[in-house]
Amino acid sequence: MLRVRNLRCGYGSLEVIKGVSLHVDEGEIVALIGANGAGKTSLLKAIVGLLPSRHGETQVRGRRVTGQAAWRSVSNSVVLVPEGRQLFGDLTVLENLVVGGYHNPDRDLAIEEVLARFPRLRERAGQLAGTLSGGEQQMLAIGRALAARPRLLLLDEPSMGLAPLLVRYGFEVVRDLKEHGVTVFLVEQNAVAALETADRAYVLETGEITLEGEARDLLHNPEVKRAYLGKGYKEVWE
Amino acid sequence: MSLFDPKHEAMPRDRLEQLQLERLQALLARLRRKVRRHREQISDVHVESLSDLGRLPVTEPEDLLTAFPYGLFALPLREVIRLHSAVGPNGMQLVIGHTRNDLAAWGRLVARQLAAASVSDHDVIQISFEGGDFREAAGYALGAEVIEASVIAEDPRHIEYQLAMLQNYKATVLVTTPTNAFELARLLEARSIDPQSLHLLTVLLSRPVPPEDREALRTGLFAEIRCNFGVKAVLDPGLCVECTEGNLHVNEDRFLVEARDGELLITTLCREAMPLLRYCTRIECEIGREACPCGRTGAILRPGRRLDGQLLVRETPLYASQVQEALARTRAAGHPFRLELSEEHVRVLIPVTSELFSDTMRNLVDLKKEIEAELRSRLGTGAEVQFFSGRE
Numbered sequence: 001m002l003r004v005r006n007l008r009c010g011y012g013s014l015e016v017i018k019g020v021s022l023h024v025d026e027g028e029i030v031a032l033i034g035a036n037g038a039g040k041t042s043l044l045k046a047i048v049g050l051l052p053s054r055h056g057e058t059q060v061r062g063r064r065v066t067g068q069a070a071w072r073s074v075s076n077s078v079v080l081v082p083e084g085r086q087l088f089g090d091l092t093v094l095e096n097l098v099v100g101g102y103h104n105p106d107r108d109l110a111i112e113e114v115l116a117r118f119p120r121l122r123e124r125a126g127q128l129a130g131t132l133s134g135g136e137q138q139m140l141a142i143g144r145a146l147a148a149r150p151r152l153l154l155l156d157e158p159s160m161g162l163a164p165l166l167v168r169y170g171f172e173v174v175r176d177l178k179e180h181g182v183t184v185f186l187v188e189q190n191a192v193a194a195l196e197t198a199d200r201a202y203v204l205e206t207g208e209i210t211l212e213g214e215a216r217d218l219l220h221n222p223e224v225k226r227a228y229l230g231k232g233y234k235e236v237w238e
Numbered sequence: 239m240s241l242f243d244p245k246h247e248a249m250p251r252d253r254l255e256q257l258q259l260e261r262l263q264a265l266l267a268r269l270r271r272k273v274r275r276h277r278e279q280i281s282d283v284h285v286e287s288l289s290d291l292g293r294l295p296v297t298e299p300e301d302l303l304t305a306f307p308y309g310l311f312a313l314p315l316r317e318v319i320r321l322h323s324a325v326g327p328n329g330m331q332l333v334i335g336h337t338r339n340d341l342a343a344w345g346r347l348v349a350r351q352l353a354a355a356s357v358s359d360h361d362v363i364q365i366s367f368e369g370g371d372f373r374e375a376a377g378y379a380l381g382a383e384v385i386e387a388s389v390i391a392e393d394p395r396h397i398e399y400q401l402a403m404l405q406n407y408k409a410t411v412l413v414t415t416p417t418n419a420f421e422l423a424r425l426l427e428a429r430s431i432d433p434q435s436l437h438l439l440t441v442l443l444s445r446p447v448p449p450e451d452r453e454a455l456r457t458g459l460f461a462e463i464r465c466n467f468g469v470k471a472v473l474d475p476g477l478c479v480e481c482t483e484g485n486l487h488v489n490e491d492r493f494l495v496e497a498r499d500g501e502l503l504i505t506t507l508c509r510e511a512m513p514l515l516r517y518c519t520r521i522e523c524e525i526g527r528e529a530c531p532c533g534r535t536g537a538i539l540r541p542g543r544r545l546d547g548q549l550l551v552r553e554t555p556l557y558a559s560q561v562q563e564a565l566a567r568t569r570a571a572g573h574p575f576r577l578e579l580s581e582e583h584v585r586v587l588i589p590v591t592s593e594l595f596s597d598t599m600r601n602l603v604d605l606k607k608e609i610e611a612e613l614r615s616r617l618g619t620g621a622e623v624q625f626f627s628g629r630e
Contacts, residue, residue: 003256006286019284021260023253202260208267212260213508217339221510222317223268 001026001152001183002047002078007056009046016042018207019056024152029174029184031194031215033228034204040187041083043204044156047185048073048080060152074103079150083157083187085141089130093121093140096129100144107147114143117173135166142173152183159190171197191228195219203228241533242353242385243346246491247479248533257491259288261507266294269515272312275305276515291496296503296516299327299471299546307333311512318511322373324470327546329560329617332471335511341380343508347476347489348381354479355440355464357411359386362437364409366394367444368418368553374444374468377475378413387411397421401431408437412461415444415553416451423458433460440464444475444553446486446541467541469519472504478539481532488525490536497525501545520546549577551584554619561586564616568609570594583620586613590625 002024010016016039024030034040045051047058049070058066060076073079079100088096097114101107115122118139124132129140138158145153155174159167171193174184188194195201195215203211203224211218218224241247249257262285269276279295301310303326308315318335326332336344357363363382365375375393382389390407394400400422404412412419419441426433438461446465447455456463467486468474477493478486488495494505496516502523503516522542530538549556558577561584565571570588578585586609588594594605606623613621 005256005259019263019286021256021263023256023260202264205267205271209260209264210267210271212264217342220339220342222313222337223510 001028001061002185003057003059004047005057007043007046007053007058009042009051009053011042015054016207017046020204020207020209021056022202022209022212024183024185026151026183027178027181028200029178029186029198031186031188031198031201032204033188033191033194033201033218033224035227036189037206038204039207040204041156044080044154044185044187048078048154050080074148074150077149077151078154079145079148079152080154081141081145081156081158083160085137087129087132087137087140087144089128091129092126093129093132094125096140096144097121097147101147101149104147104149106149110147110149114146117146117176118143134161135163135169138162138166138170139173146177146182150182152185153177155184155186155188157187157189159188159193167193191224192219195224240353240356242350244533246489247350247487248535249491251535254490254535255288258494258507259285261491262288262291262494262505265505265507265513265515268312269513273310273513275301275310280515288494291494291505291516292498294516296498296518297514298518299332299520302326302332302471303330306331308335310514311335313337313511320376322376324373325548325555326471327557329555329557334471337510340510343492344377344473344476345380345384347473347492348377349384350381350489351466351475351479352378352381352385352387352411352442354481355411355442355462357382357385357387357440357442361385361387361410361439362390362407363387363411363413364390364394364400364404364407366400366412366414366418368415373470374474377473378442381475397425401425404436404438410437410439411442412438412440412459413442413444416447416455417553419443419455419459419463420451423455426458433458436460442466444468467539469502469504469517469521472506472514472517472519477504479534479536481530481534483530483532485526485530485532485534486539486541487530487532487534487536488539495523495525495537495539497523500524500542502539502541520544520548549579549584551579551617551619554617556584556617556619560617561613561621564613565609567616568612569605570609583622584613584617585622585624587624587626590627594625 005021007020032040046053049068097111101110104110158170174197195218198215201215201218202209317337319338320336322334324332365378367375379389394403441459441461441463443465446467452463464480466475468477478488480486492508496503500522502519502521505516506514522545524540526538576587609623
C-alpha cells in the first residue's frame with residue numbers, strides 16, 4: 001500500500017528526516033512512535049506532500065508519488081488526519097464532512113456511514129465545529145477523512161489532549177476501521193496504546209528509524225520500555 | 239509440507255528486500271547509538287540499498303574476542319536473560335546474549351525448521367546433544383514449544399538410556415548430532431532391533447551430512463532425515479530451514495547473508511542484545527537465489543568446509559593450536575605433531591626425537607599418559623597419543 005525509501009526532508013538547513021524507509025501493507029495498522037521532535041509529523045507531511053522531500057521515494061500502491069502536490073494524495077485514496085484536528089471551526093459538522101468528501105463521487109453515502117459510525121456527530125450536525133469538545137472534534141477529524149473513502153488513513157497523534165476514556169474509544173475506532181478494510185498508519189506518542197493497537201510498528205529517533213517489528217515484540221523491547229514506557233535505565237552501560 | 243510463517247518464509251523478493259533495507263537501516267542506527275566500536279566505524283555511513291552492504295565494515299571473530307565478554311552488547315546486561323558460549327578463534331570462548339524478545343524470535347525461527355520437517359503438535363520430541371550442548375538443545379526446545387510438540391526435557395546420559403527413552407516415550411522426532419544418530423543406528427543393528435519398532439518419523443541432524451550418510455541413517459533408523467545448518471556465534475539452530483527439496487533456505491527476513499571471497503558473512507537484522515554486522519563465519523559457502531519449488535523465497539545456502547582449520551571431534555570443535563597449547567604444558571612442549579581424526583576421538587601423532595626418546599618403555603608410557611590427561615582436561619574430548627619414529 002505505502003512504501004517509503006530513503007526519505008529525507010527538513011526545514012531550511014535543518015534536516016529532520018534522515019533517510020527513512022518504511023512500508024505499510026494493505027489491511028495493516030502500522031504505528032510510528034517516537035519522542036517529541038523525533039520527526040513523526042514531518043514524516044507524515046512529507047508522505048502526503050505537505051513538506052517537500054529532498055531525497056528518496058514514496059510509492060502508494062506501486063505508483064511513485066514523490067513530489068506530488070498534497071491535494072493529489074486524496075485522489076490516491078491517502079488521507080491525513082492532522083495533528084490538532086485542524087478542523088474548519090467556522091463551518092458546521094456537516095459542512096466539514098462535505099469538504100472532506102469533496103473528491104468522492106459517493107460522498108453522500110460516505111457521510112451517512114460516518115454519521116452512523118459516530119452518532120454524536122449526527123446529533124451535532126448543525127453545530128459549528130469550533131464549538132465541539134475535544135473528543136467530538138477528534139471524531140469529526142476522522143469522520144472528515146473517512147468521507148473521502150480513503151484506502152490508507154494517516155493519523156497524526158489522535159489521542160493528543162483527550163481524556164483517557166476517549167483515548168481508549170479512539171483506538172477502538174482505529175481497530176474497527178481495519179475491520180472495514182481501511183489501512184492505517186498511526187503516529188503516536190502514546191506508545192502503549194499505539195503498540196497494543198497496531199500490527200507492526202517503527203520507532204523514530206531524531207529522524208532515523210531505530211527499531212522495526214511486530215508491535216507485540218516492541219512492547220517488550222528494552223529500549224522501547226526505557227524511552228517510551230518510562231521503565232529502566234538511562235545509559236546502556238548502567 | 240507446511241510453512242510455519244508463510245508471510246516471511248515465502249515473501250515476494252521485492253517486499254523482502256524492502257523489509258531487509260528497513261531493518262538494516264534501523265540496525266545501523268542502533269549500532270551507532272549503542273555500540274562504541276560501531277559508533278566509531280559507521281558514524282558517517284548511510285545505506286540506501288542492499289548493494290551498499292559491501293561498503294560496511296566486517297566483524298571478525300577476533301573482534302568478538304577483543305570485545306569479550308560484553309563489549310559488543312547493544313543493551314545493558316540486565317536486559318540480557320540468556321548467555322550462551324560459542325567456540326571462537328583457536329578455541330577461545332565467545333559469549334552470545336539474548337533478550338526476552340531474542341529468545342521469543344529464536345523459538346519462532348526454530349519452529350519454521352521443525353514445521354518444514356513436518357513436526358507438529360502431535361509429535362513427541364527427544365532432543366539429544368552429546369556432552370550436554372545446552373545452547374542447541376535450548377533452541378530446539380524453544381521451537382518445539384512454539385509448535386506445541388511434546389518435548390522430553392531430559393538429555394539422555396548414555397546411548398542405552400537414550401534407546402530406552404525412545405522406546406518408552408514413543409518419541410516420533412529425534413533431534414541430535416550425526417555422531418549420535420550413527421551410534422544409535424549401530425546399536426539397533428548390534429541388538430538386532432528392528433528400527434521400525436521405534437516410533438521415529440523424523441530425525442533432525444544438527445549439521446548437514448553427505449547424501450550417503452543421510453541414506454545410511456534413513457535405513458538404519460527408518461525415519462526421514464533432515465539437516466540443520468547454523469553458525470554458533472550467530473544462531474544455531476534458527477539460521478536456516480531445510481525444505482523437502484533439500485535446500486537450506488536462510489531466514490532472510492532476519493539475517494542478511496553474503497559470500498565474500500567464498501566466505502559466509504552474516505548480518506543479524508533484528509537481534510536486540512548482540513547484533514552482528516557482517517560477521518565473518520570462517521565457513522566457505524555459495525549462495526543461490528534461484529526459485530525453489532517449496533515456495534520459500536529465502537536465499538539457498540550451500541555451506542562448504544571450514545576456512546580456519548577447525549575440526550570436529552565427536553561434534554566438539556577443535557583447533558590444532560589448542561593441541562599445541564596443551565602439549566606446551568607437557569614434556570613434549572614445542573615438538574611437532576600431526577592430528578588424525580577417528581570417530582571417537584582425535585589421535586595426536588608425535589615423532590620420537592632424541593629429546594623424547596627413552597630406553598625404558600615405562601618412560602614413554604608415562605609421557606603418553608601425561609599428554610593424554612592434559613589434552614583431555616584442556617580440550618574436553620578424548621585424545622589418543624601415538625609416538626612414531628621420526629623417519630616415518
